[in-house]
Amino acid sequence: MNGAQALMQTLTDAGIEVCFTNPGTSEMHFVAALDDQPRMRAVLCLFEGVATGAADGYARMADKPAATLLHLGCGLGNGLANLHNARKGKVPVLNIVGDHATYHAPLDAQLQSDIETVARNVSPGFVRTATQTGTLAQDAVDALQVARGRPGQVATLILPADVSWSDGGQAVAPPPAPVAPVCDDTTLESLVALLQSGARVAFLLGGQALREAALVSAARIAAHSGAKLFSEVFPTRLTRGAGVPAVERMAYLAELASVQLRGFEHLVLVDAKAPVSFFAYPGKKSELVPPGCQVHTLCSPEQDAAASLTRLAQALGVDALTPPRSPALRPSRPRGRKLTAEKVCKAIGHLLPENAIVVDEAITSGLMLPKFTAGAPRHDLLTLTGGAIGQALPNAIGAAIACPNRPVLALVGDGSAMYTIQALWTMAREGLNVVTVIFNNAAYSVLNVELSRVGAQEAGPKAKAQLDLSAPGLNFTALAQGMGVPATRVQSPEGFVQALERTLSTPGPHLIEALVPPSLSGLKLKLLPTVLESLEGLPAPVARFLKRKLAP
Amino acid sequence: MNGAQALMQTLTDAGIEVCFTNPGTSEMHFVAALDDQPRMRAVLCLFEGVATGAADGYARMADKPAATLLHLGCGLGNGLANLHNARKGKVPVLNIVGDHATYHAPLDAQLQSDIETVARNVSPGFVRTATQTGTLAQDAVDALQVARGRPGQVATLILPADVSWSDGGQAVAPPPAPVAPVCDDTTLESLVALLQSGARVAFLLGGQALREAALVSAARIAAHSGAKLFSEVFPTRLTRGAGVPAVERMAYLAELASVQLRGFEHLVLVDAKAPVSFFAYPGKKSELVPPGCQVHTLCSPEQDAAASLTRLAQALGVDALTPPRSPALRPSRPRGRKLTAEKVCKAIGHLLPENAIVVDEAITSGLMLPKFTAGAPRHDLLTLTGGAIGQALPNAIGAAIACPNRPVLALVGDGSAMYTIQALWTMAREGLNVVTVIFNNAAYSVLNVELSRVGAQEAGPKAKAQLDLSAPGLNFTALAQGMGVPATRVQSPEGFVQALERTLSTPGPHLIEALVPPSLSGLKLKLLPTVLESLEGLPAPVARFLKRKLAP
Structure with a gap:
């Protein structure tokens, strides 16, 4: 051969x-x-x-x-x-x-x-x-x-x-499956002591620690010790929804992440790195761990996160504890005349089918998605792990091929979608069960936020034009049809709900183009930097309220 | 600042x-x-x-x-x-x-x-x-x-x-324009001797040697010495058409390039490398210079090609000679019911406007383009210099911005176009005068040829499916409309001619999607390897005929 x-x-x-x-x-x-x-x-x-x-x-x-x-x-x-x-x-x-x-x-x-x-x-x-x-x-x-x-x-x-x-090829027998080590005893003992000390402890779970078995162990540990569970900001694969232990995702905005981590004396990493901001900003710290907070590592990415969490739960004697799980709770059907990104997220929470795979690259439009899907049926969430946009449509192809019997929902901003729009053709060719939702807000919305955050507020018309996708407006319905994917353009909450219901129950790929305004627009956008900067000084309940309104 | x-x-x-x-x-x-x-x-x-x-x-x-x-x-x-x-x-x-x-x-x-x-x-x-x-x-x-x-x-x-x-930036004054040296005297003397020796000499012109001034000098040298002028296979920018000295492009197919170079005793490189085949093929040589042919260099890419050619013409005493130039000669309007890639190329030769910029990434569909445009009005041809497909649409943007008053024609295969299809949006946004012609033959046609050439003839259905773009068929008219570029789909010679006439005379970007069969299909494709292999042994007139039918 x-x-x-x-x-x-x-x-x-x-x-x-x-x-x-x-x-x-x-x-x-x-x-x-x-x-x-x-x-x-x-x-x-x-x-x-x-x-x-x-x-x-x-x-x-x-x-x-x-x-x-x-x-x-x-x-x-x-x-x-x-x-x-x-x-x-x-x-x-x-x-x-x-x-x-x-x-x-x-x-x-x-x-x-x-x-x-x-x-x-x-x-x-x-x-x-x-x-x-x-x-x-x-x-x-x-x-x-x-x-x-x-x-x-x-x-x-x-x-x-x-x-x-050339001839002379020789096949080689399959190699043994690699085995990862678990955390060592010294680490375990010191963490048991820490968790029994009454100190304020948070866990940061990443990588393999975000699958259900690992989350169950982590939830047992947290329930027993009062520790808080965070997930890294962009999980590779996070199992969540009704019946799964909940974990709070770190926020993309460093200002919000600081609020999330404030007051913790210890941070325990589980297959995760100590959190840093996505970008650097003039005059702001990149490291997000609060001053005085001590960082520990239960297990590194080289180790088995699920087994290490189980060992920790056993060492604490809580491995048979019934962990808290997210209650089933769907948002109501979105109403009104005007479609917004928030209403799209609400509709997704309202209709998300059992066992779905959600690929989220909706950027600013997806801000409310975590909230509206927290109690939706159990699903896996795949996110933009490396920040290189153009990930969601291709990821959805792979997920649908790996799991042909699970519905796949790809949520994508208009700017992001254009990097790898060719993915639609492969979805059509392979007949994949992928529903793609494009949040078409005619802008690189996140850059409007970032332009202010990096201190370049006084942007002129040429700078602003670099973030604008409205001239000409992209028509994703036409693009999808050009690649053999049936598509619908919607501009009302009811239209979106109907389109999502229909496409989720029809085999093969579909695209829904949701015409929405930018999520962080007008006054909100202008106020954002100020609001975020003042969060640190606000009374806790006010900060919590604003955080809920602004953050994932 | x-x-x-x-x-x-x-x-x-x-x-x-x-x-x-x-x-x-x-x-x-x-x-x-x-x-x-x-x-x-x-x-x-x-x-x-x-x-x-x-x-x-x-x-x-x-x-x-x-x-x-x-x-x-x-x-x-x-x-x-x-x-x-x-x-x-x-x-x-x-x-x-x-x-x-x-x-x-x-x-x-x-x-x-x-x-x-x-x-x-x-x-x-x-x-x-x-x-x-x-x-x-x-x-x-x-x-x-x-x-x-x-x-x-x-x-x-x-x-x-x-x-x-950060503050503290300091602008720097513009640097002097770089000056490239010309060829040295020793080189010049030996080439003068060579050209006066009566030996069979060919020039291979590349890079800067394919602009009009350089071509005029080269044509003077050739007319005087009987030398043959070749251009490298994929010119960066080749000026050609009526009134410009002609140069024969090396063929992409190594088999044809060997026929082109056969019999030459000397090859003189002008801002070009000694030719090699695009890919390697089992049992075939990659170097295309015939055995016994000696390679010389008039000037390297580090030197000034136009000035070096002028010096050589002066040294031969022919720098005032009137060089032969391509006669004005357009093909007739294509007729018949069925549209083919050849007829598209013919229509382009029939209608090409004065001073156009033609970006050619039509791959197999463009095989007949050089022939049909040889006597069309003077134009610049930009080609796929590095073989990385997805070049034509972006190149056309840049060309149109550099030369806003010149019509730009981008000729692209369907497979190639999909790598950088997002270019259409920028054409619309900037209102560029670009007419894009997509040869939609629903296949990676060139790979069908290559699959046989590399000796993998017995391809099964899975292999063949890797070269097929027909399921689902791409609709470039819809894709263009999705990005704000007006588009027309044509399937007849008359339809194509009308669309080309109309779009060339209407400002702004346009796309014409030409539905064509593969250029090298069916019997022709099957016979190609055999025909090419036998070219070497055929009588010269037959080989020339076949070469004309098959090659650029």
Whole structure:
């Protein structure tokens, strides 16, 4: 068998059964080998950022990596932003990047570039160029072991065309599943002492600590000790909703996060980093841990978060305690004439089906989503882990392929959606059960907020034009139809509710374009910096009220 | 003034007056500074690949760089493919990549990544992270001097947010225009001797040697010496058409390029590299220079190609010779019921307006374009210099902004168009005179050819599905309308001619979606490898005939 065939067999034997592809000439032997392996599903994407974002979404839900198939350095470049999201989310991805034949590379043909250099940005843990057909399958297994270790990583295997097409390929048996260690006894003992000390303790849960089993253990610990549970601001995958223990997400706005963390004397990290602000702002601190608050680590991303939390619960003697769970509570049907982002979020909470996967890249429009879905049926939430926008539509593809029987809801701002809008075509081609909601507010709304926050308030018309998407207005209904996805444009609460009810009960992909005003507009936007700055000095109940009004 | 203001003034003083942008929070001070400089035009793009491809197209036509404004490593990653095309085309581009504040970077926030590493892929000549507000403008001038040197380069200046927002910025006076040396006397003497020896000589012209002045000198030399003039396969900018000396482009298919070069004893490179095949193929040579053919260099990309050609013409005493120029000759109006890619190309030759800029990324559908436009009115042709598809629509934006009074025609395959389809929105927003023609053949047609050429003929249904774009079919008319560009779908030769006539005479952007069958389909496709392989052994007239039928 040739290299590509050996690689294909090795991957499928190891359980890698989905490949998100955007191939070119140098990948044609891998493409030809697809027909040798009925277990390998190849999902064609029209742009590499869709393929990498789909692999990210797939692995978040399947708990194993998909492969991507990319075309040289430029294909990898196009896929970089969503690989960045995967890297920051500790999500396993196996990139197979085709390259020129080994003897062709020194000739500096048109597509020649330094692929390894680009790859190191997202694959610090594994970048290798295969050099021999006979050892290609072992290269793939090595890459796979890095990818699916703890933490999950993006691993990049560069595959020269001649290594792929030459005979002498040999499949390699599937490697053992990696096992992550749990927290050590010393850590455990000191945390037990801390939790029994009566000090004010918060937990910051991230990564694997946001799945239900881990949340149950954490909720037991919190119920027993009075500790507060926070989730990192952008969870890779957070299980939540009715019947699941609740956890409060850290706010995106540093000013609000400071309010959330105020007064805690100890912060315990569980598969998470000490929180920092998303961006830096003139004259403001980037570190969000309050002065005097001591940071501890129950377990690092290299360790097993769920098992570590269970051990802690056992050590506290609360592993059989019935933990508090979120009550079932849906918001009412939104009413009125005018559609707003808040009403869209309310309608989603009103209708969210059982066992849904919600991919949230709604940015400012999604501010009220957590509140309205807190008591909706149990669902998984996937978010923008690395801040590289253009994640939601591709993530939704991967999630729908990993979980074909679960409804997927992708919530996306208009600006974000345009980075990887080509994803709609793959949804149509594969007949995926994805309902995409576009919040079309004709602006990069979050940048209007940020423009003030960085102290550049006196923006003139040219600056403001850089944040405006209204001339011409985007018509996502037409865009969706151009890629074979049925779409509806709505501008009333009732219209949105009807469209959501209908699309959730109809198989295949659908898009709902919700025409909404910016969530933080006019006076609210102008006042925001002032309000936020004064939160610190306000009486607690007032600050809490404003926080609820303004924050996720 | 702050760093961003000093930077803005320095750039505009140096003649950099266009910036293609896709900003985020870390770029907000640069955005705010736009209103301080009326000379700086900021062109918003919805995806970074559009911004970088527009900067490429702009510089090809303006002969000076534009700036790009990109958001951290992920923004640069999204822009990488079209920067690759610029790098390979020796096109000057100045990237300004915003970064976290210097003190924020070590905190590894969500968007933190190693930007310099990514940048080195496309900016080997200049990557620098600014560290001080006071020296930022000098950093920009240093970057600019590398970018607009000879050869043109992509230079990347990474701009941390605090370096941008801090006070203490100082503008720097515009640097002197770089001057490139001409070829030396020894080279000149040996080439004069060669050209007077009666040997069979071909010139391979690339880069700056494909502008009219250089072509006139080359044509004088050729007319005098009997040398043959070739252009590199993917010219950065080739001036051609009626009244311009003709040059034969090297073929994309190595098999055809070998036929073109057969029998030449000497190949003289002028701002070009010795030709190699685009990809490697099993059992075939990648170098295209025939055995025994000696390669010479008149001037390297570091030297002034036009001046070097003039010197050579002077040394031969032919610098006053009237060179042969292409006669004016348009094809007739295409007829018949069925629209084909060939008929679209014919219609373009029939109607091409005076002084047009043609951006060609039509891949297989454009095979007949060179033939049908050889005698059309004088025009500039921009092509896919680096092979990274998704170049034409962004290039067209840049060309139209550099040359607002020239009609721009972007010819794009359906597969290629989808990589940077967001470009249509910027065309509408800026009201650019661009007519986009999409060859919609519902396939990655070139890959059907390549699949056979790499020896993977026995492709099964899964492999073939990877090259198929028909399920669902893309509707580019809907996509264009979704982004504010008026569009027409045509399926007859007469329909296409009418649409082209109308759109060329109506200001603003338009899109024509031509529904065509694959150019190399069915029997033709099946026979192609065999035909190409036998070309070498065929009698010259037959080979010439087949070459004309199959090649650009």
